[in-house]
Amino acid sequence: MADGRSADPLEEELEDEESAPRLRLSRRGIVVLSVLGATVLGVLAWLVFFSSVLNVRDVAVQGTPDEKLTSDQVREAIGGLAGGPLARVDLDGVKHRVEAIPRVAKAEVWRGWPHTLQVKVVQRTAVAAVKGDDGQFTQVDASGVSFATEAAPPAGVPVVELRLSQQAKDVDGVISRAQLVQGAVSVAAGLPQEVSKRAGSVLVHSYDDIELQLSGGATVRWGSPEQNDRKARVLLALMKQKGTSFDVTAPEAPAVSG
Structure with a gap:
């Protein structure tokens, strides 16, 4: 160069970039x-929400391993809510319909793209079967919800039966039969597994006189449906002793006899 100095390659590159023409979009191009x-x-949006390309083609149901509640019953409860594009399915609406089935305690619903509506159900588990005047047995879960009535109780579930004393009948207007049954169900729900599997019956003589009949002929005087957790712990300790009659009506002073 004329001044005898060598050009800096970096400066030349920057100068070339500055002098290079820049692409500019016209207003018309931006609009286009x-x-x-x-x-x-x-x-x-049309393809996803309005066309038939992503329509629901299957309702996959989980949590129905037996004939008591079938996948077809769940699909029937869902009905037309599972029709049309998957993106437009009312998931809350489907959930509410499934949870309206008496045997269903909880339901989860989600989209399984591209064509499947996924439904998972949790069935209610009976903690007691209440024997009615007609000889039928109504299954009740731990929340006190009645969800099925059948001619026989489920295997391994205590049967609640009202065998009211005259005193209990006299105060029927104060403590109703429904309240007595509810108390007995709460007792059954709180039984430890070791006791529950042996409890054939929960007999209600009055609010303060609930009795368990265990397999093998042993009996448990439970008393009222209060302090159930404490009574259950005391009963487990008592049952390590030999006896045919256990009394936990006053858990601070339990007794064994027979």
């Missing part, structure tokens, strides 16, 4: 691109 983008989004 915007319209094109909106069109693409509109087509995608």
Whole structure:
């Protein structure tokens, strides 16, 4: 160069970049691109929400391992809510319909793209079967919800039966039969597994006189449906002793006899 100094390659590169023509979109180009983008989004939205391309083709049901509650019963309860595009299915509506089935305690619903509505149910578990005047047995879960009535109680579930004393009948207007049954169910729900599997019956003589009949002929005087947790712990300790009659009506002063 004329001044005898060598050019800096980095400076030359920067000068070339500054002198290079820059691509500028005209206002018309921006409008065209915007319209094109909106069109693409509109087509995608139509495909997902309104066309039959992503319609529901299957309702997959989990949590129905036996004939008591079948997948077909769940699908029937869902009905037309599972029709049309998967994206438009009312998941809350489906959940509420499934949970309205008496045997269902809880339901989860989600979309399984591209064509499947996924439903998972948790069935109620009976903690007691209440024997009615007609000889039928109503199954009740730990929350006190009655969900099925059958001719026989489920295997391994205590049977609640009202055998009211005259005193209990006299105060029927104060403590109703429904309240007595509810108290007995709470006793059954709180029994430890070791006791529950042996408890054939929960007999209600009055609010303060509930009795358990265990397999093998042993009996447990439970008393009222109060302090159930404490009574259950005391009973487990008592049952390590030999006896045919256990009394936990006053858990601070339990007794064994027989």
